[in-house]
Amino acid sequence: MTALVRLRLAGFLRTGRAVAPLLAGLLALGVLYGGGRAQPAEAYGVSAVVLFPVLAWQTKLLLDVEPDVQRRLALVLAGAAREWAAGLLAALVAGLGTVAVALVFPWLVGGVTGQAEPGGPSVAAGVALGVWAHLLALPAAVALGALASRAVTGSAGYGVAVLALGAVGSLALGLSASVAPWLAPPVLPVARATAAGPSPASVVLLTAWAVAWSATALAGYAWRRRARA
DSSP: OHHHHHHHHHHHHHHHTTTTHHHHHHHHHHHHHOOOOOOHHHHHHHHHHHHHHHHHHHHHHHHHSSSSHHHHHHHOOOOOHHHHHHHHHHHHHHHHHHHHHHHHHHHHHBOOOOOOOSOOHHHHHHHHHHHHHHHHHHHEEEEEEETSSSHSSSSSHHHHHHHHHHHHHHHHHTTTTSGGGGGGGHHHHHHHHHHOOOHHHHHHHHHHHHHHHHHHHHHHHHHHHHHHH
């Protein structure tokens, strides 16, 4: 399976498809941090929200780069479960690279302050909360991108529709006044929590919510892949 992961990542990089989401992410982050310095916790919480659709798009591009014939050969040779897992692991690795860039970027452009506010979390605690926010957003974004991939939707048009509706719906359902916030990953709730300073109980609750949503979405991905096999 390691070879399959490397193959997916190599194809994603060599075809140049990794450039578009990276540039989109840097552009979005540049706009985000262009307004002045902010506390790390607040800035990183918003950064995770901004990167969520970019990470989902990146996942879709990575999973779609492999030709259909090659994917079917991998299914036969490695088995369905290993082929699916290899694609998702490759997307997670690529997403971790993007997250690492997002965590370093504001320090390079002066978008965050290195001095904590009185009564607020320390800079180290703010960075830790930012890492937590991004790591919660990443699996959900990978799951959404996988559901929008060509192997699931069957066409590029349907895939784009699933990606757009999923990203917009996740943000809309995450608003404070939402009547069904559990239908979306907790991207916006996590951002609000990092800005306000989450309690240990809320950290556990939001983490469990993100894990449950991602697991459900990935189960739907596996079911759909099995149905189309």
